[in-house]
Amino acid sequence: MKVELLRITKDAEKIIELAARTCYDTRHRLYDRVTEKFLHNLMRAGHMSVFEHAWATFDISGISRACSHQLVRHRLATFSQRSQRYVREEGFDYITPPTITGNEEAVSLYHQTIGAVQKAYASLLSLNIPREDARFLLPNACATNLVMTANFREWMHIFKLRLTSHAQWEIRELAAGILKILQKEAPIIFGMFKLNQDNVLVEPDVSV
Numbered sequence: 001m002k003v004e005l006l007r008i009t010k011d012a013e014k015i016i017e018l019a020a021r022t023c024y025d026t027r028h029r030l031y032d033r034v035t036e037k038f039l040h041n042l043m044r045a046g047h048m049s050v051f052e053h054a055w056a057t058f059d060i061s062g063i064s065r066a067c068s069h070q071l072v073r074h075r076l077a078t079f080s081q082r083s084q085r086y087v088r089e090e091g092f093d094y095i096t097p098p099t100i101t102g103n104e105e106a107v108s109l110y111h112q113t114i115g116a117v118q119k120a121y122a123s124l125l126s127l128n129i130p131r132e133d134a135r136f137l138l139p140n141a142c143a144t145n146l147v148m149t150a151n152f153r154e155w156m157h158i159f160k161l162r163l164t165s166h167a168q169w170e171i172r173e174l175a176a177g178i179l180k181i182l183q184k185e186a187p188i189i190f191g192m193f194k195l196n197q198d199n200v201l202v203e204p205d206v207s208v
């Protein structure tokens, strides 16, 4: 899996602070060095719409279709994903879950089955079956790549849902990778989100 930040709102935390200070007519305090306390108070108070003024776009590759299917359920984010209608997928890359890698018998069955699907897919194409129909054979394991954009409020919401012990391992790994990048870019806001060694959020308790 690879996650790369493509674009982020410049001076994101300042823009959010400026927007929020508009509500209280305190823009003259914009450079008072109280940003951290101010932004954290907004989060604790649930004044979350101000966090929609900043956006971040990521290039995500090497995740399974099983993972991307979960990701695209986040309706307030925007996605552009590699198409299995327009792109030929013979010899497709695929993701192997760690539980399978760790089991000799399972791993052999897994690779053999994927190999058989790859062959069958190529055979359908050679029989002039269009890509959009040949893709019916393709598994959830198929690797995909996509560009994803969301505002900061939505990123926080995604972290709350996907960085828990209930979330599937791959989307949790992805969410943790994105969070770590955002923590460097907007440390006051995303520094609030603390992970344990299993990529499960231990803080904060904000309603996002």
Ligand SMILES: Cc1cc2nc3c(=O)[nH]c(=O)nc-3n(C[C@H](O)[C@H](O)[C@H](O)COP(=O)(O)OP(=O)(O)OC[C@H]3O[C@@H](n4cnc5c(N)ncnc54)[C@H](O)[C@@H]3O)c2cc1C
Binding pocket: 073, 074, 075, 076, 077, 154, 157, 161, 162, 166, 167, 168
């Ligand atoms: C652990 C886990 C297990 C899951 N299991 C399943 C499953 O078995 N089957 C399944 O189908 N899905 C499952 N999901 C997906 C889940 O139901 C959501 O579709 C997904 O997490 C997106 O969440 P969301 O709707 O809050 O987020 P987003 O789509 O990102 O929306 C963000 C927020 O905007 C608001 N919002 C967006 N659209 C609307 C709307 N139309 N009406 C009102 N408010 C709206 C809501 O407050 C929402 O929380 C699972 C998710 C998780 C985290």
